[in-house]
Amino acid sequence: MKKLFRPLAVATAIGVTGIAGTNLLLAQEKQLPAEKPLRALPDDLKRVLPAEPPAVAPGRPARGLDDVKPVRGIDDLKGRVDRVPGQGAGGAADSKPDTTIAPVKVGDTIAKTEFAVKPKDLSPAVKKGLEYLVKGQQDDGGWNQGGGWRNGTGGGRVEGAKVEDPSDIGNTCFVLLALLRAGSTATEGEYKDAVHKGLKFVINRVEKADKDSLYITDVRGTQLQSKIGNYVDTFLVNLVLAEFRGKSGDQEKALVAALEKTMTKIVRHQTADGGFAGNNGWATTLSMGICNKSLVRAKERGAVVDDKALARVLAQAKSSVTNTAPAAVAADPKAGPAAVAAAPAMAGKAGDAGVALYRVGQGAGNYQDVVNSLRLDAEKAKQVLADAKAPKDERDRAEKKLQEVKEAEVQNDKVQADLARNVKNDNFVAGFGNNGGEEFLSFMNISETLVLLGGKDWDDWDAKMVKGLEKAQDKDGSWQGHHCITGKTFCTAGALLVLMADRTPFPTEVIKAAREKKENKPVEPKTGETQPGGPAPAK
Structure with missing residues (x-):
């Protein structure tokens, strides 16, 4: 009996209800039941359970890429425990800023954007989901989790x-991003009032935050913090502020100041290998993905981002794709080299909970994000080279930048080709085994990458997402998670962002480069399929 009781106690404490269910894309018409109320983790279990999730055995593929369906049992989850915010394995401390790095400034230049494909009309499912979210806005302008467990002060889960x-x-920002994709800004669109109020909530919290730590809020114990990283709120704020740049109406001045504050926090805390000390959680690769994307989007919207910061993003993204430790990128001597030497060696090696979908989706998505940024730089470099009066040192830098972009494009082609193959693998798409907020976020990362590439890979993926997500929607218009991140707010916003991924804005230069690349791909005479590299066949 004791042997039976211990696993059951562990399962109840860490909340594995529903893990034997199916992934949302394989879901039956009948909705899976929500998680049952959970008790706080008993003190004796806190002592015996290790702080980190079990590592994938050496030489064994991450879940989702092997031949076994990624549905977990109790033995797989013995190592999973929600950690106290601000403290990780071995009591890892919060990140410390390198204050020698100059504050980030946001200029007036905002890249002109367009859609990569013709967006679909908003479907009844999307409209119902948007209505659900807007009804859930709180009196203070923000959004809460929409139910589900939280972390107690001792680190264990509590619910009721x-x-x-x-x-x-975190949840407020994800909702605002969904409303923006649906066409609402602080001054235009069906939900402009909700957006205006929500942005005010976010900006107010940023203004009240301290200037040195990487935190942006004093609210602790959320599902997002526990599962995908302590600093996820800061990363989501940075992304949303960047996306709403130029679209916030009478709050624009305050928004720019807030964006400068969050950007400065991030670049001062970024370690040489692209990570953040103390960003502890169950699958931190997902919060890293948000952070990396936010840096690129901020640059597109006027933020002055140092090349070293983006080089570190690329190194971290590559490590996620290859499942290896990221290479450290040396800091500029003026930016405080001592901070690099003192940074944790593995801060950039984000955890993926052994789920390939999380890691690969993040890595491939961020790889494309950085290449998009480099494409903007390439256009500027071409303008320099076209100017006969440009000084030699500027021309040399332009030549170097074009070579850098060329090399990054070659590597990105390989990364995206692998992603296109992986998304055809049902085991890979199944993720953890059933749908949680982590799956919705991963699907968004993949969708925002494939939509830029377009073609059959995008069409097939989008059709699969639409069919599966609409089937998994609850009658009230929401989506819920059945493991880890279960709150309806995040899951609903995430599902909507996947369904509206064809409304993701990209700089016109990025769209142009993507189309030119596609048009220049040669066609093999026998198959008619495009192939990377080489001359086009003779007619």
Whole structure:
């Protein structure tokens, strides 16, 4: 009996209800039941359970890429425990800033954007989901988790009718991003009032935050923090502020100041290998993906981002794709080399909980994000070379930048080709084994990457997402998770962002480069399929 009780106690404490269910893309018409109420983790279990999830055995593929369906049992989850915010394995401390790095400034230049493909009309499912989210906005302008467990002060999960569910930055930002994709800004669109109020909530919290730590909120114990990283709120704020740049109406001045503050926090805390000390969680690769994307989007919208920061993003993205430790990128001597030497060696090697979908989706998505940024740089470099009066040193830098872009494009082609193959693998797409917020976020990362590439790979993936997500939608218009991130707010916003991925804006230079690349791909005479590299066949 003791042998039976211990696994059951562990399962109850860490909340594995529903893990034997199917992934949303394989879901039956009948909705899976929501997680049952959870008790706080007993003190004796806290002592015996290790702080980190079990590592994937050496030489064994991550879940989702092997021949076994990625559905977990109790033995797989013995190592999973929600950690106290601000403290990780071995009591890892929060990140410390390198204050020698100059504050980030946001200029007036905002890249002109367009859609990579013709977007679909908003479907009834999308409209119903948007209505659900707007109805859930709190009086203070923010959004809460929409139910589900939270972390207690001791680190264990608690849940029930009396558990507080205050508005938090992370969920609010994800909802705002979904409303923006649907066409609403602070001044235009069906939900402009909700957006204006939500942005005010976010900006107000940023203004109240301290200037040195990487935190942006004093709300702790959220599902997002526990599962994908302590600093996820800061990363989501940075992404949303960047996306709403030029679209915030009478809050524009305050938004720019807030963006400069969050950008400065991020670049001062970024380690040489692209990570952040103390960003502990179950699958931190996902919060790293948000952070990396936010840096690129901020650059597109006027933020002055140092090349070293983007080089570190690329190194971290590559490590996620290859499942290896990222290479450190040396800092500029003026930016405080001592900070690099003191940084944790593995801060950039983000955890993926052994789920390939999370890691590969993040890595491939961020690889494309950085290449998009480099394409903007390439256009500027071409203008320099076209100017006969340009000084030699500027021309040399332009030549170097074009070579850098060329090399990055070659590597990115390989990364995206692998991603296109992986998304055809049902085991890979199944993720953890059933749908949680982590799956929705991963699907968004993949969708925003494939849509830029277009063609059959995008069409097939998008059709699969639409069919599966609409089937998994609840009657009230929401989506819910059945493991880890279960809150309806994040899951609903995530599902909507996947369904509206064809409305993701890209700089016109990025769209132009993507189309030219596609047009210049040669066609093999026998198959008619495009192939990378080489001359086109003779007619």
